[in-house]
Amino acid sequence: MTTSLQHLLQNVVEPESPTPEANSTVPGVSAPASTSRKRPAPRGTAAYPRRRAVKACETCRSRRTRCDNKKPSCSFCEKVGAKCVTGPTDFSSFDPASLVIIERLDRIEQFLRSEPSDESTAKESTRKEQDSPANIDSPVSNPPNGPDFSTFTIETVLSWPVFQNRFDSRLDLKALLNHEVLDAPSAIVNSPIENFLAKDLEPGAYTRLLNTFLKHVHPANPILDVSLLCQYVQQACINGIQWDAPSCLVLLVCALGSIAEAFHSQHQSNSMFSRNSSSFIMARSYFEASQKRIGLLLSRNGILEAQCFFYSGVYLMTLQQPMAAWRFFVQAAAISQGFDFPRKYQQSENKGLTGARHDRVSQESVYWTCLKSELEVRMELSLPGFGLQDLSYPTSFPSPPLENLEEDAARAWYYYLAEIALRRLANRVLYNLFQNQEEGRFPRISLMVDSVIAFEKQAADWMTSLPPMFSLATPEAEDDVLKFVLRGHLLDCYEWMYFPFMLEAINYNRRDPLLDEYTTKGLAMSVERIHKNKPGFYHRHHGAWLMLRSCTRSALILLAASHSEYVQDLVPEGWKEAVFSTMDMLRFWEDEVGDARDRLQILTELMSDLGYRM
Known part of the structure; x- marks a missing residue:
């Protein structure tokens, strides 16, 4: 680089002298006497005109x-x-020599910009080395090349050295998810959908499905104005289903209301029993009718349009179709990126506009929910961000609703804020891991201990800040679905904190008393995750597939530790029961979820290696 720079500098041409034609006296010709008596002009007057x-x-x-x-x-x-x-x-107005110099300087500047110096590279490396726990409270910014979400997935655990490449041919998650579930044929589905809507939707059916939706679906993502939704349903009862956004939302509410269930409901031995039930067949009809209308919303960017795309994704996640659901979450998130609530916030505060504040609250809640759902699914699928934010979240929380909330609405709102706060903690944990990993490993694992201690304190502070209705100090058996989800997200945070220690110890024998402490915590957390998620193993909701993935990853980590010669003394009690429970969960979903069937086979093989059979 130094040689190239010298070459550029040496090639700067000397300024040309003024041409003969520019002088008033031509060589070899005597000047008139009158001219010779004038004061001589400064050198280069003609070639170098004065400039302002x-x-x-x-x-x-x-x-x-x-x-x-x-x-x-x-x-x-x-x-x-x-x-x-x-x-x-x-x-x-610049003289020729100045123009040449400016041109050369521009070329040098471009050269320096295109090839950063070794010194700047060294400074960047030093900065990364000096990252400290003092920075873990800072807002998350994305790594230069984007975060590598695949580090923490089931597929990465299957490729760990401890398994000796035996599962390399089974790492294509997308191929497994392309498994097509054949639902039972139905006369309703095979008939024209519009005829079904005109004949079979009674006001009583609307009301029943709306109430089920509000009871079992809405609290997890309280992004709808309930009074406005009731108006949409009432209009559909009076005027029928139209070809507009409100009717599209009503159909999606009916679809989700048809398949929503209570958290502690009784379940059959296999998930396909419910998939082939009459309620699911009706839900499919509602959903297909909504999709005939959703294409009309693609060119619009309002709150209602984002809600329609979001709930389309929720429906598909409930049917264990994450790839299809993610596409809808991306579209919903893309619409919400165009919201102008930061600007409207200032305007509404200045003018005291209640309507503007109400719009801002709606925009914020939709924005946060779409961002969160898209990120959760994308992380598990190891998909790129396509310009959406990877790990960075807005710095402020959504604004609370303006009206006084009833008990159920207040509960949903507290849950919503608690989940967002926990998501932020999870993102800080993940970003800390991304900063410290190199090609899937954590070479500076000892330097990560202080950060983990700080994250543990933040998690404890989060639990302390929860309102009594969401206290996690109560027995898990008393949990409703909202507390169940919060427990699961908290376990995600802990498992990600300890993940590097487990990876390094299980595969590369990174052992010392301090590292062993966190490896032991991680393995114990894997057992605890499976145990605490067990009440929701058979519950169908839009986060069920994510729960299947996280519990299966925990079971695989326990099996990796059991197969490793390095950490036999760290394997926790109860690990076998945890793995068997995970296998029962996968067996329930295997006919519906393509990756569940394959991962069940892998767990069975690994348990057989250790002499355990079911």
């Missing part, structure tokens, strides 16, 4: 005052806090 001083900034020009051209801001702009903008430099 540097232009004033736009602010000073508009005021018609002198500008001192200080950089980056002139004195006046600095004093009044104005943005100091200077128009592009006019080179038309």
Whole structure:
């Protein structure tokens, strides 16, 4: 690089002297006497015309005052806090030599920008090495090349050295998810959908499905204005289903209301029993009718349109179709990126506009929910962000609703805020891991201990901050679905904290008393995750597939430890029961979920290696 730079500098041409034609006296010809008595002109007068001083900034020009051209801001702009903008430099009055020099300097600048120096690279490396727990409270920013979510998936655990490449041919998650579930044929589904809607939707059916939706689906994502939703349903009862966004939302509410169930419901021996039930067949009809209308919403960017795409994703997640669901979450998140609630917030505060504040609350809640759902599914699928935020969340929480909330609405809102706070903690944990990993390993594992201690304290503070209705100190058997989900997300945080220690110890024998402490915590957390998620093993909801994945990952980590020669003394009690429970869960879903069937086979093989059979 130094040689190239010297070459650029050496090639700067010397300024040319003024041409003969530019002088008033031609060599070899005597000048008139009158001319010889004049004072000689300064050298280069004709070739180097005088030029005006540097232009004033736009602010000073508009005021018609002198500008001192200080950089980056002139004195006046600095004093009044104005943005100091200077128009592009006019080179038309520059002499030829100056133009050549400017051109060469531009080339040198471009060269330096294209090839950063070793010194700057070293500084960047030093900065990464010096990352400390003091920074873990900072807002999350994305790694330069984007976060590698695959580090923490089932597929990565299956590729660990402890398994000796035996599962390398079974790492294609997308191929497994392409497994097509054949639902039972139905006369309703095979008939024209519009005929079904016109004939079979009674006001009583609308009301029943709406109530089920509000009881079992809405609390997990309280992004709808319930009174406005009831108006949409009432209009559908009176005028029928139209070809607009409100009717699309009503159909999605009916679809979800048809398949929603209570948390502690009794279940059959296999998930396909419910898939082939009449309620699921009806739900399918509602959903297909909604999809005939959702294409009309693609060119719009309102709150209602984002809600329709979001609940389409929720329906597909409930049917264990994460790839299809993710596409809808992406579209919902893309719409919400265009919301203007930061600007409207300032306007509404200044003007005291209740309607504007209400719109802002709705926009914020939809924005947060779409962002959270898209990120959760994308992380598990190891998909790129496509321009959406990877790990960065807005710095503020959503604004609370303006009206006084009833008990159920207040509960949903507290859950919503608690989940967002926990998601932020999870993102900080993940970003800390991304900063410290190199090619799937954590070479500076000892330096991560202080960060983990700080994260543990943040998790404890989060639990302390929960309102009594969401206290996690109560027995798990008393949990409703909201507390169940919060427990699961908290376990995610802990398992990610300890993941690097388990990876390094199980596969590479990174052992010492301090590292063993966190490896032991991680393995114990894997057992605890499976135990605490067991009440929801057979519950169908839009986070069920994510629960299947996280519990299966925990079971595989326990089996990896049991197969490793390095950590036999750290394997916790109860690990076998935890793995068998996970196998029961996968067996329930195997006919419906393509990756569940394959992962069940893998767990069975690994348990057989250890002499355990079912």
